[in-house]
Amino acid sequence: EAVELLSTQDVVVSAPTGSGKTWIALQAAKQYLAAGKGVWYAAPLKALSNAKYQEFGDEIGREAVGILTGDRKENPDAPVIVGTTEILRNQLYDAMEVGRDLAVDLVILDEAHYLGDVDRGVVWEEVLIYLPSRVRLLLLSATISNAQELALWLERIRGKPCAVVHSDVRPVPLNVLCQLPNGQITPFFKGQRLFPSVAALAKEQKERRKIARQPEPDLNVIVDSLRTFNLLPAIVFLKSRSDCDAAVERLDASPLRPDEDGFLGAVEEHLERYPELRGRSQVERLLACRAGAHHAGQLPAWKLLVEQMMVKGFLEVIFSTSTVAAGVNFPARTVVLLQSDRFDGRSFVDMTATDLHQMSGRAGRRGMDNVGFVLVAPGRYLNLSLMRQLFLSPPEPLRSQIAINFSMVLNLLLSHDPQGVKELLGQSFASFHEKSKKSRTVKLKLVEEFQRHLTFLQELGYVDASGAPTFDGRWAAQLRLDHPLLIAELIRGGELRSLDPKELAAVIAPFVVDKDKAIHVSRHVWEKTKPLWKKFRGMVMRLRPLIEQLIAHGFPVPDIMFWPVASLFLWSEEVEWEELTAHIRADEGDLAMMILRTADHLRQLLALEDVEPAIARAARSSIDLIMRSPLI
Numbered sequence: 001e002a003v004e005l006l007s008t009q010d011v012v013v014s015a016p017t018g019s020g021k022t023w024i025a026l027q028a029a030k031q032y033l034a035a036g037k038g039v040w041y042a043a044p045l046k047a048l049s050n051a052k053y054q055e056f057g058d059e060i061g062r063e064a065v066g067i068l069t070g071d072r073k074e075n076p077d078a079p080v081i082v083g084t085t086e087i088l089r090n091q092l093y094d095a096m097e098v099g100r101d102l103a104v105d106l107v108i109l110d111e112a113h114y115l116g117d118v119d120r121g122v123v124w125e126e127v128l129i130y131l132p133s134r135v136r137l138l139l140l141s142a143t144i145s146n147a148q149e150l151a152l153w154l155e156r157i158r159g160k161p162c163a164v165v166h167s168d169v170r171p172v173p174l175n176v177l178c179q180l181p182n183g184q185i186t187p188f189f190k191g192q193r194l195f196p197s198v199a200a201l202a203k204e205q206k207e208r209r210k211i212a213r214q215p216e217p218d219l220n221v222i223v224d225s226l227r228t229f230n231l232l233p234a235i236v237f238l239k240s241r242s243d244c245d246a247a248v249e250r251l252d253a254s255p256l257r258p259d260e261d262g263f264l265g266a267v268e269e270h271l272e273r274y275p276e277l278r279g280r281s282q283v284e285r286l287l288a289c290r291a292g293a294h295h296a297g298q299l300p301a302w303k304l305l306v307e308q309m310m311v312k313g314f315l316e317v318i319f320s321t322s323t324v325a326a327g328v329n330f331p332a333r334t335v336v337l338l339q340s341d342r343f344d345g346r347s348f349v350d351m352t353a354t355d356l357h358q359m360s361g362r363a364g365r366r367g368m369d370n371v372g373f374v375l376v377a378p379g380r381y382l383n384l385s386l387m388r389q390l391f392l393s394p395p396e397p398l399r400s401q402i403a404i405n406f407s408m409v410l411n412l413l414l415s416h417d418p419q420g421v422k423e424l425l426g427q428s429f430a431s432f433h434e435k436s437k438k439s440r441t442v443k444l445k446l447v448e449e450f451q452r453h454l455t456f457l458q459e460l461g462y463v464d465a466s467g468a469p470t471f472d473g474r475w476a477a478q479l480r481l482d483h484p485l486l487i488a489e490l491i492r493g494g495e496l497r498s499l500d501p502k503e504l505a506a507v508i509a510p511f512v513v514d515k516d517k518a519i520h521v522s523r524h525v526w527e528k529t530k531p532l533w534k535k536f537r538g539m540v541m542r543l544r545p546l547i548e549q550l551i552a553h554g555f556p557v558p559d560i561m562f563w564p565v566a567s568l569f570l571w572s573e574e575v576e577w578e579e580l581t582a583h584i585r586a587d588e589g590d591l592a593m594m595i596l597r598t599a600d601h602l603r604q605l606l607a608l609e610d611v612e613p614a615i616a617r618a619a620r621s622s623i624d625l626i627m628r629s630p631l632i
Helices: 002-006 021-034 046-060 085-098 112-116 121-130 147-158 196-208 219-228 241-250 263-273 281-289 300-311 322-327 353-360 384-391 406-413 418-425 436-460 471-476 484-492 501-512 523-528 530-552 563-572 577-583 588-608 613-626
Strands: 010-014 039-043 065-068 080-084 106-109 136-141 162-166 174-179 185-187 234-238 291-294 317-321 334-337 341-343 348-350 372-376
Touching: 002 010, 002 021, 002 136, 002 162, 010 147, 021 039, 021 046, 021 106, 021 136, 039 046, 039 085, 046 065, 046 080, 080 085, 085 121, 085 406, 106 121, 112 121, 112 136, 121 147, 136 147, 147 162, 174 219, 185 196, 196 384, 219 234, 219 241, 219 334, 234 241, 241 281, 241 291, 241 317, 263 281, 263 300, 281 291, 281 300, 291 300, 300 588, 334 353, 353 384, 406 418, 406 436, 406 471, 406 484, 418 436, 436 530, 471 484, 484 501, 484 530, 501 530, 501 563, 501 588, 501 613, 523 530, 523 563, 530 563, 563 577, 563 588, 563 613, 577 588, 588 613
Parallel strands: 010 136, 010 162, 039 080, 039 106, 065 080, 106 136, 174 372, 234 317, 234 334, 291 317, 334 372
Antiparallel strands: 174 185, 341 348
16 A cells, blocks of 8 residues: 555654565656666664665665765765665755755655654654655654554645555564462453552552562562463563673573573684684573673674574563664564653653653564564562553653754755755654644754854854855765754864874864763773873863853853773774773773764765865865774
């Protein structure tokens, strides 16, 4: 139905995980390719883009597919491009600046429910607003409750019909179970009410407030029960990274031997490709327990190993944090839930219906399971009454997350005058999904926020009195970063021009860290990075007046810490990964992400080749220094 409708109009597909949304994208891409037309497939994550690039290449042919993710740029002139949504947004900025059309006829936005993501939803909304209406649009989303509203908004801003293809039917039906404190497994529901024994426990939680004193469920008992009833493999969602790691350490050995069914050989093959994983205790536990931890604190190569072993059917259990549920691409027969809250980046808050749908969507493997299961295991962090309410509720409606930032303002002013930008902002999803009077208020707030950013840019000399970017504003617009003005100020002041590639990577690193977490650094590192102390202090002093201005005007500023500087300098000295992690006491995944994001920031400096050739040359060398195993 979706493929047929796409021949005449834009289409929004809203359907559960495993419903065949990728098949729709492939069929659409094949049809456009056969007609000699171009396709852009945008995904939210680099890992997902890499997987889809492989899949599209297998189906369509390697020569017809390219990839653009920042880390990878292969076959960029291919008729079918797979990449991240940020790259597509940046291409739209560039096309608008020079007044040319985007060389594409169909844009497919995968995981379109990211429109409601607090941190990155603005990028999805920008793409939808800026995309020329002649380009056909296909949105693929998990089940959302306001798909029709989204389609009506697209019709309003694009001036063409948009159809909704909606399904609530899971390809693999879901059965919800509960493991009681005595170890007994029962149904969770009886009709829409809690099963009697579960209801009794919920009543006890409510009346006696015993939830905080309940012992945590024994994971070995849970896994043994699942094994007994043939409910493995399972994904167990836990509260924290350390809980996931500890769970693997405490888990009993699996009755399956490592040398059965080719498991040992498959792990060995992966270790040959990623030798830095050898000798780690996690590998021993993976082999002995058929279980692994999967969370953001781990190396990409380790997460890839866990994912591949799960997909190939070798693992019985994966322990993962709920925060990565959206990025988990390995369905299981059963999902186990031990808490009804989640970490939102700042504190623990009650889970939403959308969160629960995201996690339970991993239960049931299409073509392998007749039924998927969610096992609720009550403990001190799980509220049974809340879980019942969430299971019976539809996902929350998508809400606009559009927010004005300096990079957006500079880039839009390259192609629009201030009044034109205000008119663009008036097309936001935020102003559409509010009622008329409130809609005007939303538009007014967006315009006021734009004006606040514009005035500040004019005060700093990046935009002139007429609203056009100055010379500095034009090159600063190429810095599509979280904190472009801070980097631009260092460039303006000549702070980066004399740095060698190692030093440049080091001083860029503090601007990519979005958490002010204290990290222990060894005395060895402090001694080794002494030459950088003076440069770092000079950089901070140079930025202090601007930071004070930003704070006075109510704009966010990062904490500029030295440990990222030390980490990147040490890594660019080509030390081994084991030495780096021995001296910098951060989670491996956080270190890896910081280095990868530093490389992304350095790539932005490559665009300054005409105005700052020395910086661009150093940035290119910096990227070569830091992008090495085990990060690639």
